[in-house]
Amino acid sequence: MFRAVLTERLQAAFTSAGIALPEGFVPSVVIASDTRYGDYQSNAAMVLSKQLKQNPRALAQQIVDQLQVTDLCEKISIDGPGFLNFTVSPTALIQRLSVILKDDHAGVPPVTQPKRIVIDFSAPNIAKPMHVGHIRSTFIGDSLARVARFIGHTVITDNHVGDWGTQFGMIIHGWKTQLDQAKLKLDPIQELVTVYKAINAATKADEAVLTVCKTELVKLQQGDAENLAIWKECVRLTLEQLEKVYGALDVTFDHYLGESFYNDALAPLVADMLEKGIAKVSEGATAVFSDGSVKPENDPFLISDKDEWKAAPCIIRKTDGGFLYATTDLATIDYRVKEWKADEIWYVVGAPQQLHFRQVFAAAKRRGATTEMTHIAFGSILGPDGKMFKTRSGETVGLLEVIDEAIERARAAAEEKEQGLSDADKDEIARIIGSGSVKYAELSQNRLTDYKFSWDKMLSLQGNTAPYLLNAYVRTRSIFRKLEGSVELTADLEFTEPAERALAMKLAHFAENAHDVLEDHRPNLLANYLYEVANTYHGFYEACNVLRSEGAIRNTRLTLCEATSRVLKTGLSLLGIQTTERM
RNA sequence: GCACCCGUAGCUCAGUGGAUAGAGCAGUGGAUUUCUAAUCCUCUGGUCGCAGGUUCGAUCCCUGCCGGGUGCGCCA
Numbered sequence: 219m220f221r222a223v224l225t226e227r228l229q230a231a232f233t234s235a236g237i238a239l240p241e242g243f244v245p246s247v248v249i250a251s252d253t254r255y256g257d258y259q260s261n262a263a264m265v266l267s268k269q270l271k272q273n274p275r276a277l278a279q280q281i282v283d284q285l286q287v288t289d290l291c292e293k294i295s296i297d298g299p300g301f302l303n304f305t306v307s308p309t310a311l312i313q314r315l316s317v318i319l320k321d322d323h324a325g326v327p328p329v330t331q332p333k334r335i336v337i338d339f340s341a342p343n344i345a346k347p348m349h350v351g352h353i354r355s356t357f358i359g360d361s362l363a364r365v366a367r368f369i370g371h372t373v374i375t376d377n378h379v380g381d382w383g384t385q386f387g388m389i390i391h392g393w394k395t396q397l398d399q400a401k402l403k404l405d406p407i408q409e410l411v412t413v414y415k416a417i418n419a420a421t422k423a424d425e426a427v428l429t430v431c432k433t434e435l436v437k438l439q440q441g442d443a444e445n446l447a448i449w450k451e452c453v454r455l456t457l458e459q460l461e462k463v464y465g466a467l468d469v470t471f472d473h474y475l476g477e478s479f480y481n482d483a484l485a486p487l488v489a490d491m492l493e494k495g496i497a498k499v500s501e502g503a504t505a506v507f508s509d510g511s512v513k514p515e516n517d518p519f520l521i522s523d524k525d526e527w528k529a530a531p532c533i534i535r536k537t538d539g540g541f542l543y544a545t546t547d548l549a550t551i552d553y554r555v556k557e558w559k560a561d562e563i564w565y566v567v568g569a570p571q572q573l574h575f576r577q578v579f580a581a582a583k584r585r586g587a588t589t590e591m592t593h594i595a596f597g598s599i600l601g602p603d604g605k606m607f608k609t610r611s612g613e614t615v616g617l618l619e620v621i622d623e624a625i626e627r628a629r630a631a632a633e634e635k636e637q638g639l640s641d642a643d644k645d646e647i648a649r650i651i652g653s654g655s656v657k658y659a660e661l662s663q664n665r666l667t668d669y670k671f672s673w674d675k676m677l678s679l680q681g682n683t684a685p686y687l688l689n690a691y692v693r694t695r696s697i698f699r700k701l702e703g704s705v706e707l708t709a710d711l712e713f714t715e716p717a718e719r720a721l722a723m724k725l726a727h728f729a730e731n732a733h734d735v736l737e738d739h740r741p742n743l744l745a746n747y748l749y750e751v752a753n754t755y756h757g758f759y760e761a762c763n764v765l766r767s768e769g770a771i772r773n774t775r776l777t778l779c780e781a782t783s784r785v786l787k788t789g790l791s792l793l794g795i796q797t798t799e800r801m
Numbered sequence: 802g803c804a805c806c807c808g809u810a811g812c813u814c815a816g817u818g819g820a821u822a823g824a825g826c827a828g829u830g831g832a833u834u835u836c837u838a839a840u841c842c843u844c845u846g847g848u849c850g851c852a853g854g855u856u857c858g859a860u861c862c863c864u865g866c867c868g869g870g871u872g873c874g875c876c877a
Contacts, residue, residue: 248817251816251817251819251820252820252821254820255820259819259820261818261819264819264857264858265818267857268856268857274857297820298819298820299819299820299857299858300857301819301820341877343877380877382877383876383877384876384877385876385877477877500874501874501875502875503874503875504875505874505875515803515804516804518804520803521802521803521804521873522802522803522804523802523803525802527803529874530803530873530874531874531875532874533874533875535875536874536875537874537875538875540875542875542876542877543876543877546877568871569805569806569871569872570805570806570870570871570872571872571877572804572805572806572871572872573804573805573872573873574872574877576804576805595805595806597806597807597870597871598870598871600870604869604870605870606870606871628839631839632839634839635837635839637837651839662814662815663814663815664814664815664816666806666807667806667807667814667815668806668807668869668870668871669813669814670813672813674813674826675813675814675825675826678825678826679839680825680826680839681824681825681826682814682815682824682825682826683825683839685839686825686839686840688839689837689838689839689840690840692837692839693836693837693840696836696837697836699836700836701836742815746815746816746824749824749825753824756840756841757841757842759836759840759841760832760840760841760842761841763835763836764836765835765836766835766836779836800837801837801839
């Protein structure tokens with residue numbers, strides 16, 4: 219990793235030059251934004267010049283005089299107000315390429331301090347189909363899990379399924395009174411939704427129905443055998459369907475510990491919190507209130523109302539004795555810490571739940587949790603009107619529907635090309651490109667931004683899309699297919715065209731990029747990087763013929779193709795996107 | 802009311818305390834007897850919502866406004 223090494227060398231140079239660095243100061247080295255100046259740059263001299271009361275350029279010169287980087291750089295320059303610009307030498311770059319070829323992680327080093335990280339994502343509800351709203355949590359969570367594992371963390375993925383809650387009163391009542399067994403067999407979730415909707419409508423028309431539903435719910439919660447059996451069947455049927463969806467998406471979980479798993483832990487948890495004074499009874503409910511440890515404007519348990527701060531409690535038990543979302547979440551944290559020894563827990567959940575998590579995290583800390591808990595929030599998917607998709611009442615687009623449409627479009631595109639591929643091959647390619655397109659459309663976006671759902675954007679096969687990246691990969695594979703027999707790539711390399719060096723440099727950045735993704739939990743940094751790799755490769759491909767070149771030049775170009783191939787395949791796999799040899 | 806998120810090209814969106822703010826789509830004009838044209842190259846397109854402040858340097862940080870969204874005691 220050039221960046222890390224340059225940072226170290228820079229620090230050493232400060233020491234050699236006798237310059238005392240301020241406490242905690244680490245000179246920053248970044249990939250140059252403008253490659254005219256070099257490959258990497260540092261603004262350390264400018265940052266320090268004021269504190270040290272020195273001219274920034276003179277300070278930069280002192281550092282350069284002490285800097286030992288001849289093994290890495292062919293040129294160091296001081297430009298503009300005092301930028302240090304580093305140009306990597308061909309030798310160092312070539313060595314980097316050979317690492318990418320040999321290393322099974324394509325040159326990405328492991329983290330120095332591996333952690334145990336629990337990642338909570340996807341979390342669909344029982345008896346409800348997955349829709350486009352689940353895209354973000356599912357794909358972002360899956361990608362972060364892949365990246366974290368890849369760089370050496372121990373990752374436990376947990377699908378916190380919504381398998382318990384008040385909706386089951388209605389579902390059970392509906393199951394008993396109007397379930398169509400034939401339809402249930404055909405499409406279980408569809409039938410459960412139909413039943414739920416019918417009962418939901420009935421409760422609005424008739425109070426009595428609502429009372430019946432509540433009774434059914436209480437019976438379920440008290441362990442009534444019949445209701446418990448119905449509930450279990452609903453869960454089983456839904457999970458069966460979910461497995462199919464996740465299978466099609468190539469998303470896996472280590473655990474499916476739904477809300478119901480924590481039922482028995484809830485009452486003791488509330489009792490414990492009452493005993494310790496963390497929670498108290500208020501207006502009949504049990505809730506957590508502010509303990510005054512932080513400023514009011516930062517306190518998740520306070521809210522301002524007409525010049526005064528009022529309590530915004532986090533309720534953990536209702537007046538009727540029932541438990542809530544927050545209660546289950548607290549019990550879940552206990553479990554993950556105790557059973558899984560989690561150093562960190564990541565929640566990939568929408569931004570609207572920010573307050574909820576601030577409260578839950580604060581409450582968990584008061585109970586003594588030292589685990590680092592992070593809410594990895596994402597923006598909403600909006601309908602064509604710019605308003606949020608309604609998950610309760612509103613009609614939204616099904617997740618499988620989107621994937622199927624994407625595969626269909628990819629299949630149509632494959633059909634237009636004359637590649638001599640069998641129908642089975644075309645199906646497989648369409649599947650990879652279709653589902654890859656949907657994933658890429660999501661993951662190439664900044665997670666915090668809301669975006670309008672658009673079929674065309676989600677399914678586009680042109681421009682900055684999965685097919686663009688896959689096509690670059692296919693082009694690398696095609697070259698190796700054309701080679702007669704295997705080719706021994708030697709260390710005999712030399713750059714003769716700018717496009718070759720540019721590609722090599724871009725590939726070297728993979729080592730840095732993969733780590734940057736987890737800095738702020740942003741897969742889009744990786745997606746954007748891979749787009750640049752593909753773009754640089756396509757440029758190289760047009761400028762440099764590989765198969766008709768000879769000697770060291772041909773060897774260099776083949777090496778670049780192989781390295782590109784590895785970086786793209788590895789990088790795409792971190793986004794959860796498979797590759798194909800032909801398209 | 803308070804808190805959080807967002808405001809960047811016609812559209813959809815990246816981006817960063819640094820040098821001339823980038824892509825894709827749309828529009829324009831080209832490139833293929835040559836390794837997959839799902840490609841490459843041209844050109845067109847900007848008051849980075851507005852106003853102050855901090856800084857050697859601000860689209861980015863701070864403050865205030867304007868506009869859009871979300872959340873705020875017994876749903877999950």
